[in-house]
Amino acid sequence: MLNYDLVVVGGGPAGMAAALKAKECGVKDIVILERAETLGGILEQCIHSGFGLTYFKEELSGPEYAARFIDLVEKTDIAVKCDTMVLDIDENNLVTAVNKKDGLLKIQAKAIVLAMGCRERPRGALEISGTRASGIMTAGTAQKYVNLDGYMPGKKVVILGSGDIGLIMARRMTLEGAEVKVVCELMPFSGGLTRNIVQCLNDYNIPLRLSTTVVETHGKDRLEGVTIAQVDEHLQPIESTKEYIECDTLMLSVGLIPENELTKNVGIAIDRVTNGASVDEMRQTDHPGVFACGNVLHVHDLVDFVTMEAQLAGEGAADYILNGAKETVYVPTTTGNGVRYIVPQRVNIKNPNDVKLYFRVGRIFKNAKVVLEIDGNVISSKKKIKLAPGEMEDVVIPASVLAGMTENSTITVRVEE
Amino acid sequence: MKRDLICVACPRGCMITVEYEGTEVYSVTGNTCKRGEEYARTEIVNPTRNIASTVKVNGGVHPVVPVKTSAPIPKTMIFDCMREINAVTVDAPVKLGQVIIPDVLGTGVNIVATNND
Numbered sequence: 302m303l304n305y306d307l308v309v310v311g312g313g314p315a316g317m318a319a320a321l322k323a324k325e326c327g328v329k330d331i332v333i334l335e336r337a338e339t340l341g342g343i344l345e346q347c348i349h350s351g352f353g354l355t356y357f358k359e360e361l362s363g364p365e366y367a368a369r370f371i372d373l374v375e376k377t378d379i380a381v382k383c384d385t386m387v388l389d390i391d392e393n394n395l396v397t398a399v400n401k402k403d404g405l406l407k408i409q410a411k412a413i414v415l416a417m418g419c420r421e422r423p424r425g426a427l428e429i430s431g432t433r434a435s436g437i438m439t440a441g442t443a444q445k446y447v448n449l450d451g452y453m454p455g456k457k458v459v460i461l462g463s464g465d466i467g468l469i470m471a472r473r474m475t476l477e478g479a480e481v482k483v484v485c486e487l488m489p490f491s492g493g494l495t496r497n498i499v500q501c502l503n504d505y506n507i508p509l510r511l512s513t514t515v516v517e518t519h520g521k522d523r524l525e526g527v528t529i530a531q532v533d534e535h536l537q538p539i540e541s542t543k544e545y546i547e548c549d550t551l552m553l554s555v556g557l558i559p560e561n562e563l564t565k566n567v568g569i570a571i572d573r574v575t576n577g578a579s580v581d582e583m584r585q586t587d588h589p590g591v592f593a594c595g596n597v598l599h600v601h602d603l604v605d606f607v608t609m610e611a612q613l614a615g616e617g618a619a620d621y622i623l624n625g626a627k628e629t630v631y632v633p634t635t636t637g638n639g640v641r642y643i644v645p646q647r648v649n650i651k652n653p654n655d656v657k658l659y660f661r662v663g664r665i666f667k668n669a670k671v672v673l674e675i676d677g678n679v680i681s682s683k684k685k686i687k688l689a690p691g692e693m694e695d696v697v698i699p700a701s702v703l704a705g706m707t708e709n710s711t712i713t714v715r716v717e718e
Numbered sequence: 719m720k721r722d723l724i725c726v727a728c729p730r731g732c733m734i735t736v737e738y739e740g741t742e743v744y745s746v747t748g749n750t751c752k753r754g755e756e757y758a759r760t761e762i763v764n765p766t767r768n769i770a771s772t773v774k775v776n777g778g779v780h781p782v783v784p785v786k787t788s789a790p791i792p793k794t795m796i797f798d799c800m801r802e803i804n805a806v807t808v809d810a811p812v813k814l815g816q817v818i819i820p821d822v823l824g825t826g827v828n829i830v831a832t833n834n835d
Binding site for chain 1: 725733771772780786797800
């Protein structure tokens with residue numbers, strides 16, 4: 302059996318930033334366990350730019366952003382085991398993993414950071430009738446084919462879902478000579494960033510059809526076309542609007558699901574909205590010494606925020622390893638009008654620092670206010686020209702306010718129209 | 719003339735209004751940073767974009783290495799630039815930051831590798 306102070310599960314941007322922060326805080330023995338052949342996570346295939354504007358104040362591509370952290374990890378004595386799959390974590394923080402070189406590994410950890418990221422919602426999760434013809438894939442899979450493996454998965458493309466990966470792939474396929482016929486979005490608004498609609502769709506005259514979905518796929522061996530239809534207010538397809546579109550590829554960009562099998566096995570409480578662990582402001586789960594950060598906790602739109610969140614988790618894990626469990630008085634964060642979820646789900650009022658709450662709204666709001674209310678008093682009220690479900694927002698509880706709170710206090714974030 | 723733009727300089731996506739005549743910009747409003755003003759002016763006078771793609775590699779870990787434009791190029795040259803990028807093959811090892819095509823299409827912009835391979 303191996304012994305490490307900190308085991309980090311996942312070597313993407315979250316795992317690397319958490320490990321580096323813990324190292325900086327004085328943790329000695331750290332190991333990162335990564336399933337893929339190299340560190341970097343999904344950033345390796347995100348070759349477009351737009352990463353790092355917040356954190357590095359410059360615009361980087363995904364691999365460039367990852368390389369900065371890979372270089373930093375390599376300069377430390379943080380152990381890295383790639384090609385390594387974590388199979389289990391038990392209630393005593395014993396990690397079981399496997400790889401070709403070491404065989405079965407048992408690692409006893411003082412603390413664990415969960416940074417497994419997320420995966421794409423697959424076709425099976427949607428109710429689309431039709432055969433299992435080839436040419437139907439998630440947008441991220443297509444992105445791997447084009448950007449890492451170097452081949453084109455198709456020539457005539459329909460994209461279902463207007464998440465960022467779908468939008469990015471619409472542009473990428475167009476640049477490589479494919480014809481992207483349409484991007485269909487079930488909801489009446491896009492789940493992607495506005496800038497991506499402008500620079501990925503509008504720039505190339507690719508139509509975005511809102512309140513529209515794919516109802517059937519056609520073709521036996523290879524996809525030959527899809528039937529699309531508009532949906533009513535209950536998201537049900539309207540028969541009279543059915544339309545056939547010829548295509549050989551259907552890409553799905555219909556949401557990301559945090560990959561929490563390990564988390565659930567430990568018995569850690571999961572937030573039903575985020576599908577990630579329920580955590581405190583240092584990203585500690587309800588299992589002592591187990592922290593979670595990045596897309597395994599909740600799906601982020603920007604890697605910069607993943608990095609910052611992972612640093613909190615790394616700091617929290619370091620504090621737990623070096624100083625033991627803290628005195629905690631938890632107050633839950635409550636979602637008010639228009640707010641779909643808040644991370645963290647609870648705040649330790651003994652925390653001496655400002656605490657930032659990240660949240661998403663449930664629909665589009667224009668000229669609204671974001672209100673933070675503590676014990677019924679308005680602490681802050683910030684005007685927003687636009688709030689959209691695709692864009693994460695934040696609000697800060699000042700340390701001074703936190704210090705005046707009691708175990709019976711309430712924290713609410715709501716949108717005021 | 720008045721035109722509403724959505725800024726693509728950063729993920730914030732500010733809604734910007736530009737007042738202009740021909741290529742003369744009178745006012746830019748709605749932006750929340752300097753980059754936004756710059757974007758709006760360029761968008762009226764000569765819209766530019768960064769592009770990212772891949773280049774074939776001989777003998778590398780992966781069959782392709784990612785590349786990008788070192789600075790934005792005129793929007794009208796995007797597809798010509800893609801043709802140049804797709805015509806090139808490089809030999810491994812490729813270093814992050816390595817210039818793959820210098821001065822692409824006489825723009826003064828380089829095509830550079832954005833990963834090691």
